Amino acid sequence: MAFLFSYLDMVLFAALPYLVLFTFLLVSIQRYRLQTFSFSSLSSQLLENRRHFWALVPFHYGILVVFAGHLMAFLIPRSILFWNSHPLRLYVLEVTGLAFGILTLVGLLGMVARRLGNSKLRVVTSRADAVLYVLLLLQVVSGVAVAVFQPWGSSWFATSLAPYLWSLFRFQPDLTYITGLPILIKLHILNAFIVVGLFPFTRLVHILVVPNPYLWRKPQVVRWYGPAPRDIA
Amino acid sequence: MNVRSQISMVFHLDKCIGCHTCSIACKNIWTDRRGTEYMWWNNVETKPGTGYPAKWEDQEKFKGGWEKQNGKIRLKSTGKGRIVTNIFHNPHMPSMDDYYEPWTYDYQHLFNAPEGPDQPTAKPISMVTGDYIDIESGPNWDDDLGGSPVYGKNDPNLEGLTEEQKLQLFSIEQLVFFYFPRICNHCMNPACVASCPSGALYKRGEDGIVLVDQKRCRAWRSCIAACPYKKVFFNWFTGKSEKCILCYPRLETGQAPACFHSCVGRIRYLGVVLYDADRLEAVANLPKEQLIDGQRDLILDPTDEHVLEGARKNGIPDSVVKAAQESPVYQFVKVWKLALPPHIEFRTLPMLFYVPPMAPVMANRKNGALNSVSDNLFHDIDDARVPMRFLANLFGAGQEGKVAYALRKQKAVRWYRRAVTVGDVDLETAERMLREADCTIKEAMAIYELTSLCTFEQRFVIPPMYREKALEALRDPHEVKQSAGFGFLSGPRRGM
Numbered sequence: 001m002a003f004l005f006s007y008l009d010m011v012l013f014a015a016l017p018y019l020v021l022f023t024f025l026l027v028s029i030q031r032y033r034l035q036t037f038s039f040s041s042l043s044s045q046l047l048e049n050r051r052h053f054w055a056l057v058p059f060h061y062g063i064l065v066v067f068a069g070h071l072m073a074f075l076i077p078r079s080i081l082f083w084n085s086h087p088l089r090l091y092v093l094e095v096t097g098l099a100f101g102i103l104t105l106v107g108l109l110g111m112v113a114r115r116l117g118n119s120k121l122r123v124v125t126s127r128a129d130a131v132l133y134v135l136l137l138l139q140v141v142s143g144v145a146v147a148v149f150q151p152w153g154s155s156w157f158a159t160s161l162a163p164y165l166w167s168l169f170r171f172q173p174d175l176t177y178i179t180g181l182p183i184l185i186k187l188h189i190l191n192a193f194i195v196v197g198l199f200p201f202t203r204l205v206h207i208l209v210v211p212n213p214y215l216w217r218k219p220q221v222v223r224w225y226g227p228a229p230r231d232i233a
Numbered sequence: 234m235n236v237r238s239q240i241s242m243v244f245h246l247d248k249c250i251g252c253h254t255c256s257i258a259c260k261n262i263w264t265d266r267r268g269t270e271y272m273w274w275n276n277v278e279t280k281p282g283t284g285y286p287a288k289w290e291d292q293e294k295f296k297g298g299w300e301k302q303n304g305k306i307r308l309k310s311t312g313k314g315r316i317v318t319n320i321f322h323n324p325h326m327p328s329m330d331d332y333y334e335p336w337t338y339d340y341q342h343l344f345n346a347p348e349g350p351d352q353p354t355a356k357p358i359s360m361v362t363g364d365y366i367d368i369e370s371g372p373n374w375d376d377d378l379g380g381s382p383v384y385g386k387n388d389p390n391l392e393g394l395t396e397e398q399k400l401q402l403f404s405i406e407q408l409v410f411f412y413f414p415r416i417c418n419h420c421m422n423p424a425c426v427a428s429c430p431s432g433a434l435y436k437r438g439e440d441g442i443v444l445v446d447q448k449r450c451r452a453w454r455s456c457i458a459a460c461p462y463k464k465v466f467f468n469w470f471t472g473k474s475e476k477c478i479l480c481y482p483r484l485e486t487g488q489a490p491a492c493f494h495s496c497v498g499r500i501r502y503l504g505v506v507l508y509d510a511d512r513l514e515a516v517a518n519l520p521k522e523q524l525i526d527g528q529r530d531l532i533l534d535p536t537d538e539h540v541l542e543g544a545r546k547n548g549i550p551d552s553v554v555k556a557a558q559e560s561p562v563y564q565f566v567k568v569w570k571l572a573l574p575p576h577i578e579f580r581t582l583p584m585l586f587y588v589p590p591m592a593p594v595m596a597n598r599k600n601g602a603l604n605s606v607s608d609n610l611f612h613d614i615d616d617a618r619v620p621m622r623f624l625a626n627l628f629g630a631g632q633e634g635k636v637a638y639a640l641r642k643q644k645a646v647r648w649y650r651r652a653v654t655v656g657d658v659d660l661e662t663a664e665r666m667l668r669e670a671d672c673t674i675k676e677a678m679a680i681y682e683l684t685s686l687c688t689f690e691q692r693f694v695i696p697p698m699y700r701e702k703a704l705e706a707l708r709d710p711h712e713v714k715q716s717a718g719f720g721f722l723s724g725p726r727r728g729m
Binding site for chain 1: 329427439471
């Protein structure tokens with residue numbers, strides 16, 4: 001039995017990550033090259049404008065902060081541990097994470113309710129959207145549950161998950177860090193891999209094309225089909 | 234001087250009969266697809282009225298266009314800093330309810346209905362959901378309802394009218410309306426382009442047509458809110474913005490855009506103007522009262538030696554310069570000053586100009602009798618049923634003088650032609666009117682000809698656009714052999 005579990009761990013935590021990462025990169029790049037038109041946030045604000053605010057805004061702010069937290073714990077685990085060495089600072093980090101996790105959940109529930117409660121929005125909800133909503137709900141609910149039932153995540157992420165993730169990127173997956181983790185955390189990790197794998201097939205691709213050049217380009221855009229004359233303006 | 238060429242337009246409102254042929258021509262060609270049913274790239278509004286989308290001119294509500302702040306202009310709706318907070322939810326974006334929910338009818342029911350005591354009816358069906366709906370509004374819902382308390386009264390251009398003037402506009406015997414056809418203005422300083430986070434919107438360098446790059450558009454929705462004329466639309470099906478393309482595939486093959494071509498009243502003129510792109514920013518920043526003159530000043534004389542030299546230096550082909558010299562738009566806007574930009578106070582410097590309409594005269598003077606004898610030859614313009622203030626709000630950035638000038642000149646030309654052809658008014662008075670309206674006889678004849686006798690070729694002076702040459706210079710045409718038009722390998726659809 002134990003052998004079987006370790007075999008399962010191998011498949012899910014040592015093989016699957018590479019599969020999903022490979023899918024993510026390959027499909028994203030190919031989709032961008034061949035189906036550029038399909039890169040869109042597919043906003044539904046035109047069809048429903050009121051609930052849109054109360055759902056989309058909390059969700060996006062929540063998920064951005066939560067994602068930034070995960071990223072920091074992955075990139076600078078030592079600094080996080082140093083920060084957490086003082087209990088008060090640990091509390092601050094934990095409470096912030098939980099608060100933004102709940103904000104994400106509230107926003108996500110709002111998004112699902114908005115979709116279900118409006119006949120116009122059902123028209124623009126594809127099967128991929130439905131799958132995505134289920135996966136995201138699972139991810140956010142399990143994430144909030146982890147924060148509640150497995151506290152001090154900012155510290156144990158840094159000591160066990162960060163080394164595991166780094167081992168993946170070094171192409172020497174080291175499962176010793178995670179085999180003993182509670183099933184809830186494993187579920188959260190597993191679901192994250194699935195989201196990454198399905199990412200390029202869904203509307204999530206809009207994250208890849210967030211408009212950064214806007215912040216430094218000139219206000220007016222002119223395109224010339226022939227050679228452009230001197231451009232002073 | 235940085236000379237650029239731009240396809241520009243004039244709509245002569247005095248000739249518009251409000252038939253919506255332009256709207257239908259456009260709809261049939263461009264917006265009969267899924268997701269675009271509610272879009273009218275060309276629509277005809279009744280003024281006074283709320284228009285489409287309802288109250289689009291009210292920028293307190295929609296926050297379109299530019300505003301002056303600290304001596305510079307900035308977008309009212311969004312900007313570099315504000316995009317970060319507004320990208321998840323655009324606070325100023327209209328919803329479909331501001332336009333209307335598109336519908337068709339259940340025609341099949343007329344054939345399939347079971348036998349019964351009543352005639353079957355074709356119930357309206359939403360073109361979004363396919364469900365039966367109650368129609369609440371449509372794109373020209375207030376058609377001809379100039380004096381209505383629901384639509385006419387809520388026209389944002391009524392601002393500044395006296396109570397007496399408002400009463401006149403809405404009393405049953407004196408109500409008045411005129412038509413206001415609208416397409417994208419292909420502005421010199423487009424707010425939609427400036428607002429796009431993805432840089433998907435752009436102005437074509439050669440002809441100034443403003444387009445949305447469908448492959449770059451990511452549905453951040455900034456343009457919808459930023460355009461003060463509400464002429465960028467969101468395709469809810471493909472998740473992309475779309476707008477009037479001035480029928481560029483037709484223009485490039487020498488044909489007039491569909492709405493222009495089909496215009497029954499022949500109100501539409503199209504031609505090239507040359508303008509100085511270097512001074513553009515400064516002009517958009519002028520005080521409100523100077524905007525109209527500033528924009529006119531930006532438009533360059535295509536016969537001036539310096540301008541010609543500048544055009545040559547910027548690689549503008551001689552044929553385009555020649556088209557600019559024959560441009561009816563240049564005459565209407567710059568030479569005769571008859572055509573005025575709509576709401577130039579939005580500071581996008583629209584390149585579609587309107588000749589303001591003549592209106593019926595007030596008949597309630599002198600105890601209900603029309604007083605047509607007056608020393609003031611232009612009394613009927615001052616006493617017109619459409620108050621000058623209203624027209625000034627719409628076309629003059631609030632300045633009545635600009636509108637009055639255009640109307641007086643129109644009247645003088647009419648009077649002069651009446652004296653010449655009918656002869657029931659005295660020629661001397663007509664010539665005096667021309668003088669008072671700042672118009673020579675030669676100019677009057679030119680206005681008359683381009684207004685009344687104009688041929689297709691005079692109304693639409695379309696230069697060769699050399700797109701084939703431009704494309705061939707960059708790409709071997711054989712490369713795109715067998716691809717499905719415009720570089721798409723498959724038809725546009727939603728998501729992957």
